[in-house]
Amino acid sequence: MIYFLELAGRPIKLFVEESGKIVLLFLSALTWLVRPPLRLRLIAKQMEFVGVQSLSVVMITAAFAGMVLALQTYYGFRMFGGESLVGATVALSLTRELGPVFTALMVTGRAGSAMAAELGTMKVTEQVDALYTMSVNPVQYLIVPRILAAVLMVPILTILADFIGIVGGYFVGVHLLGINSGIFMARIVEFVEMDDITNGLIKSAFFGLILSLIGTFKGFYTTGGAEGVGKATTEAVVYASVSILISDYILTALMF
Amino acid sequence: MEKFSNEAKVGILVVISIILLGYMAMRVGKFSFTKEAGYTLVVYFDSVAGLALDVPVEIAGVEVGRVRNIALEANRAMVTLMMRPDIQLTKDAKAIIRTKGILGDKYVELIPGSDAAPLIEPGGRITQTIPTTDIDSLLNVLGSVAQDIKSLSQSLSNVLGGEEGERSMRQIVDNVQEMAQTLNDIVQKNNEDISTIVGNFTIFSERLKEIGNANTDDIRSIVDNVRKASEHLETLITGLHEITVKVNEGKGSIGQLINDDQTVKNLNEALASLKGVTEKINKGEGSIGKLVNDDQTVDNLNDALTGINDYIKKQDTYRTFLDYRGEYLFGSEEAKSYLSLRIQPREDKYYLLQVVDDPRGKKSTTEYTRTLDGVTSHEQIVEIEKDELKFSAQISKRYYDIAFRGGLFESTGGVGVDYYMYNDRLTFSLEAFDFDADTNPHLKFKADYTPFQHIYLTAGFDDFISEEGDESFFIGAGISFSDEDIKTLLFNVPIPK
Numbered sequence: 187m188i189y190f191l192e193l194a195g196r197p198i199k200l201f202v203e204e205s206g207k208i209v210l211l212f213l214s215a216l217t218w219l220v221r222p223p224l225r226l227r228l229i230a231k232q233m234e235f236v237g238v239q240s241l242s243v244v245m246i247t248a249a250f251a252g253m254v255l256a257l258q259t260y261y262g263f264r265m266f267g268g269e270s271l272v273g274a275t276v277a278l279s280l281t282r283e284l285g286p287v288f289t290a291l292m293v294t295g296r297a298g299s300a301m302a303a304e305l306g307t308m309k310v311t312e313q314v315d316a317l318y319t320m321s322v323n324p325v326q327y328l329i330v331p332r333i334l335a336a337v338l339m340v341p342i343l344t345i346l347a348d349f350i351g352i353v354g355g356y357f358v359g360v361h362l363l364g365i366n367s368g369i370f371m372a373r374i375v376e377f378v379e380m381d382d383i384t385n386g387l388i389k390s391a392f393f394g395l396i397l398s399l400i401g402t403f404k405g406f407y408t409t410g411g412a413e414g415v416g417k418a419t420t421e422a423v424v425y426a427s428v429s430i431l432i433s434d435y436i437l438t439a440l441m442f
Numbered sequence: 443m444e445k446f447s448n449e450a451k452v453g454i455l456v457v458i459s460i461i462l463l464g465y466m467a468m469r470v471g472k473f474s475f476t477k478e479a480g481y482t483l484v485v486y487f488d489s490v491a492g493l494a495l496d497v498p499v500e501i502a503g504v505e506v507g508r509v510r511n512i513a514l515e516a517n518r519a520m521v522t523l524m525m526r527p528d529i530q531l532t533k534d535a536k537a538i539i540r541t542k543g544i545l546g547d548k549y550v551e552l553i554p555g556s557d558a559a560p561l562i563e564p565g566g567r568i569t570q571t572i573p574t575t576d577i578d579s580l581l582n583v584l585g586s587v588a589q590d591i592k593s594l595s596q597s598l599s600n601v602l603g604g605e606e607g608e609r610s611m612r613q614i615v616d617n618v619q620e621m622a623q624t625l626n627d628i629v630q631k632n633n634e635d636i637s638t639i640v641g642n643f644t645i646f647s648e649r650l651k652e653i654g655n656a657n658t659d660d661i662r663s664i665v666d667n668v669r670k671a672s673e674h675l676e677t678l679i680t681g682l683h684e685i686t687v688k689v690n691e692g693k694g695s696i697g698q699l700i701n702d703d704q705t706v707k708n709l710n711e712a713l714a715s716l717k718g719v720t721e722k723i724n725k726g727e728g729s730i731g732k733l734v735n736d737d738q739t740v741d742n743l744n745d746a747l748t749g750i751n752d753y754i755k756k757q758d759t760y761r762t763f764l765d766y767r768g769e770y771l772f773g774s775e776e777a778k779s780y781l782s783l784r785i786q787p788r789e790d791k792y793y794l795l796q797v798v799d800d801p802r803g804k805k806s807t808t809e810y811t812r813t814l815d816g817v818t819s820h821e822q823i824v825e826i827e828k829d830e831l832k833f834s835a836q837i838s839k840r841y842y843d844i845a846f847r848g849g850l851f852e853s854t855g856g857v858g859v860d861y862y863m864y865n866d867r868l869t870f871s872l873e874a875f876d877f878d879a880d881t882n883p884h885l886k887f888k889a890d891y892t893p894f895q896h897i898y899l900t901a902g903f904d905d906f907i908s909e910e911g912d913e914s915f916f917i918g919a920g921i922s923f924s925d926e927d928i929k930t931l932l933f934n935v936p937i938p939k
Contacts, residue, residue, distance in 0.1 A: 230447075230448045230449045230452055231448050233448070233452040234448035234449075234451050234452050237452060237455050238448075238451040238452060238455050241455065339452075339455075342455060342456055342459045343459075345459040345460075345462050345463045345466075346455075346458070346459050346462060348462075348466065349462045349465075349466065371469075374469075374470075375469055375470060378470050379470060380467055380470050382470075383463070383466060383467065383470065
């Protein structure tokens with residue numbers, strides 16, 4: 187009996203514990219963020235890693251997302267003669283939803299996992315402890331630059347993803363499906379508001395925060411050697427992806 | 443790639459993406475840092491079915507504002523428009539809800555008025571709207587038009603259609619034809635006669651000429667006579683003229699009536715003052731005008747009527763009940779009687795005056811304090827007056843199905859609560875009175891059930907926390923009349939004359 191109760195209670199206890207730890211980590215990262223020295227060089231290195239190196243994968247994803255979106259909505263809209271709305275649909279979906287989410291998921295897979303693996307390895311090889319002994323706070327040295335980089339670079343990547351995605355949609359819609367280019371653009375201009383773009387960017391900043399926080403958290407609390415590192419990496423990607431999708435719904439419901 | 447530092451790479455990325463963001467923002471067009479620049483206008487539509495918030499407001503197809511708010515006011519749709527500050531509208535501008543695109547999106551189209559009209563102030567109202575012709579109303583109008591045409595053609599066919607109509611039509615045509623024929627015949631037949639007539643006329647005129655020549659003198663004398671006659675006529679006319687002149691000058695009573703300027707003036711003045719009065723009434727000046735024109739009059743009148751209504755209603759609800767109830771107490775094996783007058787000014791409120799004959803009598807406690815040789819002793823003498831009546835006087839206020847009572851209960855202070863069920867046919871009551879520091883209060887629980895209009899049954903438990911062994915179940919019955927019942931009773935009783 188007790189066993190079954192424990193079985194039911196353990197995941198909840200774990201969830202609450204983990205959430206608490208993440209919040210605490212976030213708070214300490216916030217406090218260390220405003221304490222000098224701000225390690226600009228480290229931040230730049232992380233921004234380069236999170237942003238520039240994710241560029242190609244994000245752009246390819248976005249381009250094909252826009253293209254397939256144009257293709258699919260075209261078949262839908264053709265049923266009642268609304269082909270001209272394909273552009274607006276592609277642009278709205280990308281700016282509001284797919285741009286931020288796909289970008290965040292890609293960055294999670296590429297950079298979030300790397301953060302967990304990197305920090306996890308440092309942890310199990312006691313490099314984190316070594317930082318303590320050098321009186322360098324690991325939160326400030328390792329975590330703050332990564333979070334900052336992700337929060338700044340994911341929106342930047344999202345802008346590019348939005349644009350590339352619309353270009354992809356335009357290519358498919360206008361050149362392959364033969365929608366009038368003027369109408370295609372006019373409908374985009376007509377229906378897309380600046381709010382759509384900015385709200386998408388706000389969402390993507392949150393996603394950046396989530397993926398970096400979970401990635402660094404999983405790495406920072408890794409135990410159990412090489413196997414532990416692998417487990418931490420996997421969990422970081424899974425949890426971050428799920429959290430991004432859940433928070434996406436919440437943020438969308440709040441903003442739009 | 444080696445020559446680019448991390449910072450440079452990040453910088454390039456950031457610059458590119460910000461340029462792209464700027465480009466997209468410019469294309470999307472609503473690049474506004476200051477939200478809600480402009481002014482509002484209000485339009486009332488009979489229906490805004492399908493109109494959404496934030497849809498464009500257009501003049502000649504150019505967007506000049508947005509729909510900011512849609513609300514219902516006095517059963518009409520109040521639409522608030524946020525207009526671009528550089529757009530100015532005159533007061534005779536018109537608003538119309540139009541449909542755009544294949545999906546039927548609604549938007550507000552403004553039709554500017556003439557330049558001469560005054561401008562609408564910000565926050566003002568566009569008074570003129572053109573009702574939207576949606577398909578439904580269009581079909582409605584078309585239907586009634588078709589109905590009219592149908593009835594018209596029906597009456598036409600009633601007149602012309604059928605054999606009778608056809609026959610009369612044919613008759614008309616036949617008649618016309620016949621007439622023309624006859625005319626033609628007459629002319630042709632009498633051709634010769636007519637020539638003869640004309641010839642006769644020629645001869646006649648020639649003769650006349652001859653006669654004239656022969657009788658010139660006679661004719662002259664005739665002319666003289668005529669001249670004399672005409673002279674007489676002239677004097678006659680002069681007299682007549684004099685009369686009319688006199689009339690014109692206002693001599694004589696008719697003349698005075700017609701000619702006196704005063705009359706006309708009076709008449710004019712009378713008309714003018716009448717006009718003034720009506721104008722004043724129209725403008726709402728003066729008491730009659732105010733009475734007629736002021737909305738307040740109507741409001742006051744309405745208020746007054748409402749007040750009268752209320753009063754009448756109050757009169758209606760004002761009722762008095764006469765009530766007798768008897769309870770048989772099992773404990774003391776005696777009956778207890780209540781006679782009460784319930785005055786009910788409103789449905790939810792009544793005053794109760796009651797006389798109670800309690801077999802247990804009225805208990806009065808007298809306390810004596812005696813000091814005898816420095817020792818103080820208390821003595822209580824409880825007197826029970828068997829024959830004395832007790833009095834109750836209570837007020838009751840009802841909230842939905844619960845009523846609270848307070849006041850005198852059997853000559854002591856108390857409170858009670860009643861719960862009404864089944865359209866007030868069943869009432870549960872709990873009363874607490876005779877509060878005393880030494881003894882428990884008198885609690886009474888009862889249930890009244892009214893199976894018939896004037897008669898009710900009652901049962902309960904009296905004084906159930908008594909310390910003196912007075913607790914007792916009781917059952918009983920009562921009879922209750924409202925004053926109207928009494929009235930009808932009185933009227934229906936035959937009075938010996």
